[in-house]
Amino acid sequence: MSFNREAISETHEVPALLVPAKRTSAYVKALRRHLVDVPRYRTVASVDDASQKKILLSRQLPRDDPASALPEEAAQFLRKALDEGEAQPTTHQITLAYDHFTAEEVLRKLLPASIPTPSAFEHVGHVAHLNLRPEHDPYKALIGEVLLDKVANVRTVVNKVGEIATEYRTYELEVLGGDPSTQVELREQDCVFRFDVRDVYWNSRLQSEHARLSATIPRDARVADCTCGVGPFSIPLSKRGVACYANDLNPKAIDFLRENARLNKCQLQISEPSCARSFLRSITDWRPTHCIYNLPATGIELLDVFRDFTGEAPIVHCYCFGKSRNDVDAMSDVHARCVKAVGASLPIPDKLLPSPAARDASQIAEQGFAVRWVRNVSPNKDMYCASFRAPSSRKRARTE
Numbered sequence: 001m002s003f004n005r006e007a008i009s010e011t012h013e014v015p016a017l018l019v020p021a022k023r024t025s026a027y028v029k030a031l032r033r034h035l036v037d038v039p040r041y042r043t044v045a046s047v048d049d050a051s052q053k054k055i056l057l058s059r060q061l062p063r064d065d066p067a068s069a070l071p072e073e074a075a076q077f078l079r080k081a082l083d084e085g086e087a088q089p090t091t092h093q094i095t096l097a098y099d100h101f102t103a104e105e106v107l108r109k110l111l112p113a114s115i116p117t118p119s120a121f122e123h124v125g126h127v128a129h130l131n132l133r134p135e136h137d138p139y140k141a142l143i144g145e146v147l148l149d150k151v152a153n154v155r156t157v158v159n160k161v162g163e164i165a166t167e168y169r170t171y172e173l174e175v176l177g178g179d180p181s182t183q184v185e186l187r188e189q190d191c192v193f194r195f196d197v198r199d200v201y202w203n204s205r206l207q208s209e210h211a212r213l214s215a216t217i218p219r220d221a222r223v224a225d226c227t228c229g230v231g232p233f234s235i236p237l238s239k240r241g242v243a244c245y246a247n248d249l250n251p252k253a254i255d256f257l258r259e260n261a262r263l264n265k266c267q268l269q270i271s272e273p274s275c276a277r278s279f280l281r282s283i284t285d286w287r288p289t290h291c292i293y294n295l296p297a298t299g300i301e302l303l304d305v306f307r308d309f310t311g312e313a314p315i316v317h318c319y320c321f322g323k324s325r326n327d328v329d330a331m332s333d334v335h336a337r338c339v340k341a342v343g344a345s346l347p348i349p350d351k352l353l354p355s356p357a358a359r360d361a362s363q364i365a366e367q368g369f370a371v372r373w374v375r376n377v378s379p380n381k382d383m384y385c386a387s388f389r390a391p392s393s394r395k396r397a398r399t400e
């Protein structure tokens with residue numbers, strides 16, 4: 001479905017001031033936060049009399065008395081100019097065309113009133129990634145077309161079909177418009193990542209979290225990235241000189257990880273695609289000091305590997321989902337699930353840490369148990385990170 005972009009236009013009357021042309025810049029400066037608020041629209045208009053100009057004011061201001069809605073300093077400036085007769089109040093007709101509207105504004109005009117306007121999408125490289133509802137079905141191509149027009153750097157618009165279903169945390173995608181290639185290249189933490197969004201997991205909203213946790217890991221650490229995906233923890237860490245061993249169950253994630261290691265010139269050990277449990281057992285001799293599990297839906301279950309882990313006890317950073325609830329309940333729920341998985345008692349957490357407190361969490365994990373709130377995922381679902389020193393049978397044997 002295509003649509004007539006020319007037909008999208010609106011005319012508005014905005015408040016304006018007729019001022020001496022030579023004083024234009026003084027007016028623009030004094031009223032700069034209150035000028036016509038339309039992207040790419042000139043805020044000064046010419047009039048027939050070349051000695052004068054029209055300063056176009058914001059649509060939000062009342063046309064009969066714009067000064068009444070201005071903050072004190074700007075209101076004083078305007079009142080003085082009007083009282084002294086330097087400026088005369090007037091109005092101006094502005095015509096807004098397709099180019100002046102945001103994607104959301106265009107869609108609000110084009111979709112029937114009963115259909116919600118899709119406003120949120122994820123940006124993965126050149127791909128805009130939507131999660132449309134069934135009622136959007138008849139308008140999918142239109143939505144794709146508008147986003148391609150309006151969103152900077154987007155060359156492909158895709159829609160998620162169904163929920164994340166596979167064990168690789170990938171989902172079926174349909175291309176709504178643009179370049180059919182879903183192979184992307186993007187940067188995170190000064191590293192380049194190349195992958196196909198159809199084949200592997202990637203979440204651009206985790207960018208700060210990847211950086212936050214990685215920044216807490218010391219240079220002399222040995223990190224087992226047990227569910228590494230295409231490497232948003234392992235690649236930046238190894239680029240910083242931290243020894244990393246990366247693993248994922250998804251063979252395609254491992255293929256892209258190899259490519260990303262090459263692109264970023266990283267010295268990174270990469271496992272054959274394996275379950276995190278067998279991976280960790282196979283690298284006991286490598287002596288990891290930190291193990292990262294970012295598989296929030298089921299990752300805690302993989303911690304049962306520590307029931308009979310014979311190496312030195314590493315620090316575990318395990319992401320998980322939980323219900324949005326009060327801090328104490330959220331914390332004890334995460335703690336109880338970790339205790340159940342590792343089959344051993346673990347120190348009791350003290351307080352739920354906020355998202356940026358990753359360094360505090362890592363310090364607490366040396367001796368205790370840290371639970372950090374990471375982000376809200378959906379109305380009743382939050383993501384947390386548990387950090388603690390894993391039990392190991394060597395440690396158990398010493399304490400028995």
Ligand SMILES: C[S@@+](CC[C@H](N)C(=O)[O-])C[C@H]1O[C@@H](n2cnc3c(N)ncnc32)[C@H](O)[C@@H]1O
Pocket residue numbers: 167168169201202203206226227228229230231232233247248249250253274275276277294295296302
């Ligand atoms: C949520 S993604 C996280 C990927 C990456 N760490 C990131 O932050 O983008 C979870 C990853 O775990 C992998 N995975 C799922 N089950 C696994 C298992 N049993 N053992 C190892 N990896 C697994 C998936 O293939 C997926 O790449």
